[in-house]
Amino acid sequence: MKKQQPDLSRRSLLKTLTVGSAATAVVAASGISVAHAKEGNAVSKQNKDGYHETAHIRAYYNSLRS
Amino acid sequence: MATLKFLCDTKRCIECNGCVTACKNENASALEWGINRRRVVTINDGKQGEASISVACMHCDDAPCMAVCPANCFYKTEDGLVLHNKDTCIGCGYCLYACPFGAPQFPKSGAFGARGKMDKCTFCAGGPEENHSEAEMKKYGSNRIAEGKLPMCAELCATKSLLAGDADVVSAIFRERVAYRGAKNAAWG
Numbered sequence: 001m002k003k004q005q006p007d008l009s010r011r012s013l014l015k016t017l018t019v020g021s022a023a024t025a026v027v028a029a030s031g032i033s034v035a036h037a038k039e040g041n042a043v044s045k046q047n048k049d050g051y052h053e054t055a056h057i058r059a060y061y062n063s064l065r066s
Numbered sequence: 067m068a069t070l071k072f073l074c075d076t077k078r079c080i081e082c083n084g085c086v087t088a089c090k091n092e093n094a095s096a097l098e099w100g101i102n103r104r105r106v107v108t109i110n111d112g113k114q115g116e117a118s119i120s121v122a123c124m125h126c127d128d129a130p131c132m133a134v135c136p137a138n139c140f141y142k143t144e145d146g147l148v149l150h151n152k153d154t155c156i157g158c159g160y161c162l163y164a165c166p167f168g169a170p171q172f173p174k175s176g177a178f179g180a181r182g183k184m185d186k187c188t189f190c191a192g193g194p195e196e197n198h199s200e201a202e203m204k205k206y207g208s209n210r211i212a213e214g215k216l217p218m219c220a221e222l223c224a225t226k227s228l229l230a231g232d233a234d235v236v237s238a239i240f241r242e243r244v245a246y247r248g249a250k251n252a253a254w255g
Contacts, residue, residue: 051145066226
Protein backbone atom coordinates (compact mmCIF):
# COMPACT_ATOMS: atom_id res chain seq x y z
CA MET A 1 0.00 0.00 0.00
CA LYS A 2 1.36 3.38 -0.95
CA LYS A 3 2.01 5.65 2.01
CA GLN A 4 0.24 8.96 1.73
CA GLN A 5 2.71 11.85 1.65
CA PRO A 6 1.78 15.21 3.19
CA ASP A 7 1.53 18.11 0.78
CA LEU A 8 4.65 20.10 1.74
CA SER A 9 3.87 22.96 -0.61
CA ARG A 10 0.94 23.96 1.59
CA ARG A 11 3.13 23.95 4.72
CA SER A 12 5.83 26.00 3.03
CA LEU A 13 3.18 28.55 2.10
CA LEU A 14 2.24 28.86 5.77
CA LYS A 15 5.93 29.21 6.69
CA THR A 16 6.37 31.94 4.11
CA LEU A 17 3.36 33.80 5.44
CA THR A 18 4.67 33.59 9.03
CA VAL A 19 8.13 34.84 8.08
CA GLY A 20 6.59 37.56 5.93
CA SER A 21 4.35 38.89 8.70
CA ALA A 22 7.27 38.89 11.16
CA ALA A 23 9.34 40.87 8.66
CA THR A 24 6.47 43.32 8.21
CA ALA A 25 6.23 43.79 11.98
CA VAL A 26 9.97 44.52 12.18
CA VAL A 27 9.73 47.05 9.33
CA ALA A 28 6.69 48.69 10.94
CA ALA A 29 8.46 48.93 14.30
CA SER A 30 11.48 50.55 12.71
CA GLY A 31 9.12 52.90 10.87
CA ILE A 32 7.56 53.94 14.18
CA SER A 33 10.96 54.59 15.71
CA VAL A 34 11.90 56.69 12.67
CA ALA A 35 8.67 58.64 13.05
CA HIS A 36 9.40 59.24 16.74
CA ALA A 37 12.89 60.36 15.90
CA LYS A 38 11.43 62.76 13.35
CA GLU A 39 9.05 64.22 15.94
CA GLY A 40 11.97 64.58 18.31
CA ASN A 41 13.80 66.53 15.65
CA ALA A 42 10.83 68.82 15.21
CA VAL A 43 10.85 69.66 18.91
CA SER A 44 14.57 70.28 19.01
CA LYS A 45 14.24 72.44 15.90
CA GLN A 46 11.74 74.59 17.74
CA ASN A 47 14.10 74.91 20.70
CA LYS A 48 16.86 76.15 18.45
CA ASP A 49 15.02 78.28 15.92
CA GLY A 50 11.95 79.50 17.75
CA TYR A 51 11.04 83.10 18.46
CA HIS A 52 13.95 85.27 19.49
CA GLU A 53 13.85 89.05 19.65
CA THR A 54 16.05 90.41 16.88
CA ALA A 55 16.75 93.97 15.74
CA HIS A 56 14.20 93.41 12.99
CA ILE A 57 11.49 92.49 15.51
CA ARG A 58 12.40 95.37 17.83
CA ALA A 59 12.07 97.78 14.89
CA TYR A 60 8.65 96.29 14.16
CA TYR A 61 7.53 96.77 17.79
CA ASN A 62 8.73 100.37 17.67
CA SER A 63 6.76 100.98 14.48
CA LEU A 64 3.60 99.87 16.30
CA ARG A 65 4.06 102.56 18.92
CA SER A 66 4.17 105.42 16.42
CA MET B 67 9.69 81.90 26.92
CA ALA B 68 7.47 84.11 24.78
CA THR B 69 3.93 83.24 23.81
CA LEU B 70 3.23 84.43 20.27
CA LYS B 71 -0.16 85.96 19.53
CA PHE B 72 -2.08 88.00 16.97
CA LEU B 73 -4.19 90.96 18.02
CA CYS B 74 -6.27 93.07 15.63
CA ASP B 75 -6.89 96.68 16.59
CA THR B 76 -10.36 97.11 15.08
CA LYS B 77 -10.20 100.91 15.44
CA ARG B 78 -7.38 100.94 12.92
CA CYS B 79 -8.43 98.22 10.45
CA ILE B 80 -9.67 99.77 7.21
CA GLU B 81 -10.56 96.50 5.46
CA CYS B 82 -7.87 96.94 2.82
CA ASN B 83 -7.19 93.17 2.79
CA GLY B 84 -3.48 93.87 2.61
CA CYS B 85 -2.89 91.19 5.26
CA VAL B 86 -4.74 88.60 3.17
CA THR B 87 -2.67 89.47 0.12
CA ALA B 88 0.60 89.52 2.06
CA CYS B 89 -0.12 86.08 3.52
CA LYS B 90 -1.12 84.67 0.17
CA ASN B 91 2.02 86.00 -1.47
CA GLU B 92 4.40 84.93 1.29
CA ASN B 93 3.04 81.39 1.47
CA ALA B 94 2.12 80.93 -2.20
CA SER B 95 4.26 77.79 -2.48
CA ALA B 96 2.00 75.97 0.00
CA LEU B 97 -1.43 77.38 -0.80
CA GLU B 98 -3.65 75.45 -3.16
CA TRP B 99 -6.31 77.12 -5.23
CA GLY B 100 -8.98 78.86 -3.18
CA ILE B 101 -7.16 78.77 0.15
CA ASN B 102 -6.84 81.98 2.17
CA ARG B 103 -5.29 81.50 5.57
CA ARG B 104 -6.39 84.98 6.63
CA ARG B 105 -9.52 86.98 5.92
CA VAL B 106 -11.06 90.28 6.95
CA VAL B 107 -14.52 90.21 8.50
CA THR B 108 -16.61 93.38 8.57
CA ILE B 109 -19.65 93.89 10.76
CA ASN B 110 -22.31 96.58 10.29
CA ASP B 111 -20.97 97.16 6.79
CA GLY B 112 -21.98 100.60 5.54
CA LYS B 113 -23.77 101.44 8.77
CA GLN B 114 -22.86 103.36 11.86
CA GLY B 115 -20.55 101.35 14.07
CA GLU B 116 -18.91 99.52 11.16
CA ALA B 117 -15.87 97.56 12.27
CA SER B 118 -13.44 95.22 10.54
CA ILE B 119 -11.23 92.55 12.02
CA SER B 120 -8.53 90.45 10.42
CA VAL B 121 -8.96 86.79 11.34
CA ALA B 122 -6.79 83.70 10.98
CA CYS B 123 -5.69 80.95 13.34
CA MET B 124 -5.48 82.47 16.82
CA HIS B 125 -3.06 79.79 18.04
CA CYS B 126 -5.31 79.07 21.01
CA ASP B 127 -3.87 78.09 24.36
CA ASP B 128 -6.33 75.22 24.68
CA ALA B 129 -6.87 74.62 20.98
CA PRO B 130 -10.14 72.81 20.14
CA CYS B 131 -8.74 71.65 16.78
CA MET B 132 -5.97 69.88 18.64
CA ALA B 133 -8.48 68.29 21.03
CA VAL B 134 -10.74 66.84 18.33
CA CYS B 135 -8.17 65.72 15.74
CA PRO B 136 -8.48 61.92 15.47
CA ALA B 137 -5.14 61.65 13.67
CA ASN B 138 -3.29 63.70 16.33
CA CYS B 139 -1.66 65.81 13.66
CA PHE B 140 -1.47 69.02 15.71
CA TYR B 141 1.39 69.99 17.97
CA LYS B 142 2.24 73.04 20.03
CA THR B 143 5.60 74.73 19.85
CA GLU B 144 7.41 76.23 22.81
CA ASP B 145 6.32 79.65 21.54
CA GLY B 146 2.67 78.66 21.92
CA LEU B 147 2.02 78.19 18.21
CA VAL B 148 -0.47 75.52 17.14
CA LEU B 149 1.02 73.85 14.06
CA HIS B 150 0.09 70.68 12.24
CA ASN B 151 1.68 67.88 10.29
CA LYS B 152 0.21 67.51 6.81
CA ASP B 153 1.66 64.01 6.50
CA THR B 154 -0.59 62.73 9.28
CA CYS B 155 -3.66 64.87 8.45
CA ILE B 156 -6.45 62.71 7.03
CA GLY B 157 -8.62 65.60 5.87
CA CYS B 158 -11.64 64.64 7.99
CA GLY B 159 -12.57 68.26 8.70
CA TYR B 160 -13.20 67.87 12.45
CA CYS B 161 -10.84 70.76 13.13
CA LEU B 162 -12.94 73.03 10.93
CA TYR B 163 -16.09 72.17 12.88
CA ALA B 164 -14.31 72.71 16.19
CA CYS B 165 -12.53 75.98 15.37
CA PRO B 166 -14.52 79.06 16.50
CA PHE B 167 -12.63 81.22 13.97
CA GLY B 168 -13.04 79.03 10.88
CA ALA B 169 -9.27 78.95 10.51
CA PRO B 170 -8.73 75.49 8.99
CA GLN B 171 -8.94 75.61 5.21
CA PHE B 172 -9.34 72.82 2.68
CA PRO B 173 -8.46 72.74 -1.03
CA LYS B 174 -11.38 73.53 -3.29
CA SER B 175 -9.94 72.29 -6.55
CA GLY B 176 -10.43 68.54 -6.00
CA ALA B 177 -13.40 66.30 -6.58
CA PHE B 178 -16.63 67.11 -4.80
CA GLY B 179 -16.54 65.85 -1.24
CA ALA B 180 -12.78 65.27 -1.24
CA ARG B 181 -11.26 67.64 1.31
CA GLY B 182 -7.58 66.93 0.98
CA LYS B 183 -5.02 68.04 3.55
CA MET B 184 -5.97 70.84 5.91
CA ASP B 185 -4.11 74.12 5.66
CA LYS B 186 -4.05 76.97 8.15
CA CYS B 187 -2.01 79.91 9.38
CA THR B 188 1.37 78.82 10.73
CA PHE B 189 2.30 82.25 12.13
CA CYS B 190 4.88 82.07 9.32
CA ALA B 191 6.68 79.40 11.35
CA GLY B 192 6.71 76.59 8.78
CA GLY B 193 6.07 73.03 9.90
CA PRO B 194 7.75 69.95 11.31
CA GLU B 195 10.10 69.61 8.33
CA GLU B 196 13.64 70.96 8.37
CA ASN B 197 13.76 74.78 8.41
CA HIS B 198 13.71 76.37 4.95
CA SER B 199 13.75 72.96 3.27
CA GLU B 200 11.95 72.45 0.00
CA ALA B 201 9.43 70.15 1.72
CA GLU B 202 8.64 72.79 4.32
CA MET B 203 8.15 75.48 1.68
CA LYS B 204 5.91 73.23 -0.36
CA LYS B 205 3.72 72.07 2.52
CA TYR B 206 3.64 75.02 4.92
CA GLY B 207 5.09 78.08 3.20
CA SER B 208 7.64 80.44 4.64
CA ASN B 209 9.39 80.20 8.01
CA ARG B 210 9.99 83.78 9.05
CA ILE B 211 10.13 82.97 12.76
CA ALA B 212 13.35 80.98 12.21
CA GLU B 213 14.71 84.01 10.35
CA GLY B 214 14.10 86.23 13.38
CA LYS B 215 11.08 87.92 11.82
CA LEU B 216 7.32 88.00 12.45
CA PRO B 217 4.39 87.03 10.19
CA MET B 218 4.23 88.90 6.90
CA CYS B 219 0.55 89.88 7.36
CA ALA B 220 1.33 91.86 10.51
CA GLU B 221 4.60 93.34 9.31
CA LEU B 222 2.95 94.62 6.14
CA CYS B 223 -0.21 96.03 7.77
CA ALA B 224 -0.31 99.63 6.56
CA THR B 225 -2.30 101.01 9.49
CA LYS B 226 -0.50 98.85 12.06
CA SER B 227 -3.86 97.42 12.94
CA LEU B 228 -2.75 93.80 12.97
CA LEU B 229 -0.26 93.21 15.76
CA ALA B 230 1.78 90.05 16.09
CA GLY B 231 4.54 88.92 18.40
CA ASP B 232 5.23 88.27 22.06
CA ALA B 233 1.83 88.50 23.79
CA ASP B 234 3.25 90.61 26.63
CA VAL B 235 4.68 93.20 24.22
CA VAL B 236 1.63 93.23 21.94
CA SER B 237 -0.83 93.67 24.80
CA ALA B 238 1.31 96.43 26.33
CA ILE B 239 1.32 98.30 23.00
CA PHE B 240 -2.43 97.90 22.64
CA ARG B 241 -2.96 99.15 26.21
CA GLU B 242 -0.89 102.25 25.39
CA ARG B 243 -3.07 102.89 22.34
CA VAL B 244 -6.28 102.58 24.34
CA ALA B 245 -4.92 104.90 27.01
CA TYR B 246 -3.88 107.43 24.34
CA ARG B 247 -7.31 107.39 22.71
CA GLY B 248 -8.82 108.04 26.08
CA ALA B 249 -12.39 107.74 24.84
CA LYS B 250 -15.17 105.57 26.13
CA ASN B 251 -15.43 102.26 24.27
CA ALA B 252 -12.06 102.93 22.66
CA ALA B 253 -10.82 99.36 22.74
CA TRP B 254 -13.23 97.21 20.77
CA GLY B 255 -15.96 97.71 18.25
